[in-house]
Amino acid sequence: MQSEFGVLTIGDAMITMNPMSTGPLRYVTNFERKVGGAEMNFAIGCSRLGMHSKWISRLGKDEFGRVIYNFARGEGVDVSAVDFVEDVATSVNFKEIQGNGNGKTFYYRDPSPVTSLKEEDITEELFEGIQAVHLTGVYLAVNHQHLSIAKKIIKIAKEKQLTISFDPNIRLKLWSAEKAKEVIETILPDVDIILTGLDELQLISGKESLDELKAYTEGFGIQDLVIKDGSRGSKLCRNGEWTSDSGFTVTPIDSVGAGDGFDAAYLYGYLNHYETQQLLRFANAVGALVTTVSGDNEGLPYLEDVLAFIDNKKMIER
């Protein structure tokens, strides 16, 4: 069942070559072809939770582009704002997975098809039925030459009084820390919710302690500062008050995509007016579940799976 909420995001997606064995990429000979990309993962996460999720993107007009398009569409993502471009190949990402489930990425995405997006492609109609817009630093890194596109999305979202969430998702393989800071700080004054790793926010702000980071985000007028700390849970600062949740203990297989799942769940809980503790609990549960399945988005749970996991209920499986 679709909820009454709609979310909009924009970004590149990639064919993800998932290694069939752990350890350094140079020794991996077998891969499983999957798909990934921070914003598309987020859109799938929202869709699985029952929201209407729209993803703006461009894919190469090639076999890999078709794979990604069909995958996202099959997951219930609204791909009406995804188009194919002739002269740029669909992005590819080779993943390396370490024994503890942590991942490294090796990108082939320069140029990415999303760099073909134009300001005119962002129209008011795209925002119909949308309550929240989610941007991430991956899109900004890949397409910061065309920052005006993100700015146009923000402008329309502001006019429509939509919630704007932002995940810095810093990828230093895509841009320098200095450029990331410069670009992201032009976005922050319009952000309502920042969903970030501690190290990412420290890198952007140049601040260290939680108090300094709180002051930094409050300075931009950000309402929710959400710090994601992987298996150690997460913290939220709203109205000057901290709430924290210790997270869940699971056996991680592949942690890539957990942050995107967390973001989708946070938006779901936020739009449904969850109180702060419940909000973090719910988002941590989704993040934890993502890590238990190989692939960037396959572990994103349906709503009933998250609720059962939080209540420690067994699902009837046979």
Ligand SMILES: O=C(O)C(=O)C[C@H](O)[C@H](O)CO
């Ligand atoms: O989008 C990216 O840059 C990726 O590395 C692909 C992954 O699916 C994504 O990062 C997970 O957050």
